Amino acid sequence: MSKPALYYATLSPPSRAVLLTAKAIGLDLELRPINLLKGEHLTPEFLKLNPQHTIPTLIDGEATIIDSHAICATWWRSTDLVQRANVDARLHLDSGHLFARVRFLYEPILYYGSTDCSIDKIAYIQKCWEILEGFLKDQPYLCGSDLTIADFCAVATVTSVNDAAPIDEFKFPKMHAWLKRLAELPYYQEVNGDGADELKSIFKAKLAENRGK
Ligand SMILES: N[C@@H](CCC(=O)N[C@@H](CS)C(=O)NCC(=O)O)C(=O)O
Numbered sequence: 001m002s003k004p005a006l007y008y009a010t011l012s013p014p015s016r017a018v019l020l021t022a023k024a025i026g027l028d029l030e031l032r033p034i035n036l037l038k039g040e041h042l043t044p045e046f047l048k049l050n051p052q053h054t055i056p057t058l059i060d061g062e063a064t065i066i067d068s069h070a071i072c073a074t075w076w077r078s079t080d081l082v083q084r085a086n087v088d089a090r091l092h093l094d095s096g097h098l099f100a101r102v103r104f105l106y107e108p109i110l111y112y113g114s115t116d117c118s119i120d121k122i123a124y125i126q127k128c129w130e131i132l133e134g135f136l137k138d139q140p141y142l143c144g145s146d147l148t149i150a151d152f153c154a155v156a157t158v159t160s161v162n163d164a165a166p167i168d169e170f171k172f173p174k175m176h177a178w179l180k181r182l183a184e185l186p187y188y189q190e191v192n193g194d195g196a197d198e199l200k201s202i203f204k205a206k207l208a209e210n211r212g213k
Pocket residue numbers: 011012013014015036041052053054055056066067068069095
């Protein structure tokens with residue numbers, strides 16, 4: 001049987017969440033890079049696969065799956081219904097709050113020449129740090145004592161923006177400990193750290209370019 005094929009970019013946080021999950025479960029993927037800055041996600045061929053024109057997009061046999069949270073959940077789900085619901089809730093937190101707010105800051109600057117890196121947008125992202133700190137108050141991972149896909153999805157997003165929206169170490173010690181815990185995974189730097197750092201550098205460079213500096 002052929003390997004599942006993943007359309008992805010290392011710059012893309014949800015793509016990195018999928019790559020972290022695949023690595024954690026030892027799943028081999030055929031990797032098909034997509035350059036968003038060159039608009040490769042807007043070609044007629046890609047739109048046929050994914051009319052939502054987003055990455056990651058997974059092709060597994062006859063199936064096409066087009067959302068990182070959905071992809072991760074097809075590979076790694078708890079049989080405990082309450083635990084599953086908790087993981088789902090954190091995936092929605094990533095999708096609906098964390099990633100949505102990062103996208104609101106990043107996209108206009110990366111793609112449309114905006115210079116709007118306002119304190120409001122930053123503070124709106126940092127509101128999420130309070131939520132995450134709360135979930136980590138009495139447990140090492142977002143859904144308890146075990147690492148889950150919720151941690152992978154959230155960490156890929158958080159580490160993509162923690163330069164523009166810093167995480168105060170004194171206010172958010174649990175988040176810092178969680179980030180350190182994830183960074184200790186043997187595959188972390190290669191699969192998430194490098195891409196997150198690159199995205200943050202590109203964001204800074206684009207913002208300076210748009211501001212005419
Ligand atoms: N909820 C989606 C979001 C995916 C997403 O927005 N990916 C961005 C890259 S990080 C993208 O493909 N943007 C291109 C576009 O929306 O046209 C997921 O988790 O897969």
